[in-house]
Amino acid sequence: MQSQNISDIIEKYLKSILADAEHVEIRRSEIADLFNVVPSQINYVIKTRFTIQNGYLVESKRGGGGYIRIEKVNLLDDADVLDTLIQVIGDSITQRDAYAVVQSLYEDDVLNRREAQLILVATDRNTLGVDDHDLENSLRARIIIGILNHLRYES
Amino acid sequence: MQSQNISDIIEKYLKSILADAEHVEIRRSEIADLFNVVPSQINYVIKTRFTIQNGYLVESKRGGGGYIRIEKVNLLDDADVLDTLIQVIGDSITQRDAYAVVQSLYEDDVLNRREAQLILVATDRNTLGVDDHDLENSLRARIIIGILNHLRYES
DNA sequence: TTATCTTTGACTAATATTGACTTTCATTAT
DNA sequence: ATAATGAAAGTCAATATTAGTCAAAGATAA
Missing domain, CATH: 1.10.1200.150 (Transcriptional repressor of class III stress genes, C-terminal domain)
Structure with a gap:
């Protein structure tokens, strides 16, 4: 019933990976494709749900071989x-x-x-x-x- | 069994769901459509009939995938x-x-x-x-x- | 009648989605 | 080396999608 918006679903997906791993490293466009959203929506999800207040550190790199890496910090x-x-x-x-x-x-x-x-x-x-x-x-x-x-x- | 105004009917509808479930989660416009009332009437029903004094907790979210959730508490x-x-x-x-x-x-x-x-x-x-x-x-x-x-x- | 309750809708606020444009970086060509 | 190219991610503002507020109008009860 709940989680009818895609941002919540993407959030849960990323957090389910983080439940088993120290960090998650993604290629923005791949996740965007996976959920059929525009790439910048990934930024929206991260900006609203993986902040330092939430206990997450995010680092990224642009250009060829670029990535976004999310880490749960204590x-x-x-x-x-x-x-x-x-x-x-x-x-x-x-x-x-x-x-x-x-x-x-x-x-x-x-x-x-x-x-x-x-x-x-x-x-x-x-x-x-x-x-x-x-x-x-x-x-x-x-x-x-x-x-x-x-x-x-x-x- | 007197005066069955629409607010009363909506109240009963929601409470009948709560009789079998921990909580109800609705999309405001859907319930409004279902009973042919304007959306804000749902707020009126909630505000007058699902107060914390009566043992109900209400939470909601706006925007895409928004919802109103009513929970019966002890x-x-x-x-x-x-x-x-x-x-x-x-x-x-x-x-x-x-x-x-x-x-x-x-x-x-x-x-x-x-x-x-x-x-x-x-x-x-x-x-x-x-x-x-x-x-x-x-x-x-x-x-x-x-x-x-x-x-x-x-x- | 008068007071209270209900219904309605215009306006506001919060959140999500989209896409055009920008920046950064690695690789390739000169 | 340096410049050009392309492949990423970042930003931001426009638009879309919900729910919330409030006050006026209408209905009902006291």
Whole structure:
């Protein structure tokens, strides 16, 4: 029933490969052909679903023998990951990116499911309910950063 | 069995599906077509009949392959206690009163220490960082109410 | 009558898809 | 070496495809 759009399907395909392997290396046009989409759609999928907030590193090369390589990274190997995340968030973050950040923290066992849900609810667009978009995104950033700082202090 | 307006019929239709399934996932325009109403009527039905107070969670996505998903959730025993708190909070709450609310939830074992801390951080004056006091208090109210509503059911 | 609930549709917002154009890189030709 | 060529990937804006909001108009109930 779900995943009726091709971007989701391509996302799942790539993630299914990453479930068994350290990284995935593709030729953009091949994947585009495989799913019958235009090549730039692969960029769209990567840009919206394989961000650093999601815990993925992407590198690529153009020209003959070019490729796109996606790697799943463990954000929390480093002691100062929280700092890194705080930097990435900056003073503004969209709901989508916030979801990715919280999801990553959950996957890396920094937060349990309940805590992750609480944070998502607290920073949800509808919860905050402000019409000014910039304000909404900056509030969300402050809340998440506040919590990250608290987690660091705690541990 | 009185007044069978279309909203009631759509409500029954969706609930009949939910009687056999964990959730329903619809395409708004399809349901609208099926019952010969404008699409926004589906929003009206959902907003008036599938609220969290009634034990329904709604999530949706726009764009290609978009959907509306309605899930029936299990309301917990604490639900009415939380309802009362929600009523009391209304649309504005000071940091001091918020502290009292969270404290009592902690004492009643609705929240553990860590969760309570998270909520206090998220609603702290300095975290929110808005000059306008009324805005600050109403944001705090929305965040806490959002969380209380979330605590009313189990995922 | 008056208040509340329902229906409608114009407008808005979010997300996805597409394609024209650009940039980068390796290889081949001069 | 250097230039020309072709084979990749990248960018961006236009368009398409959904769902959301809101307020006015209409219907129903108190």
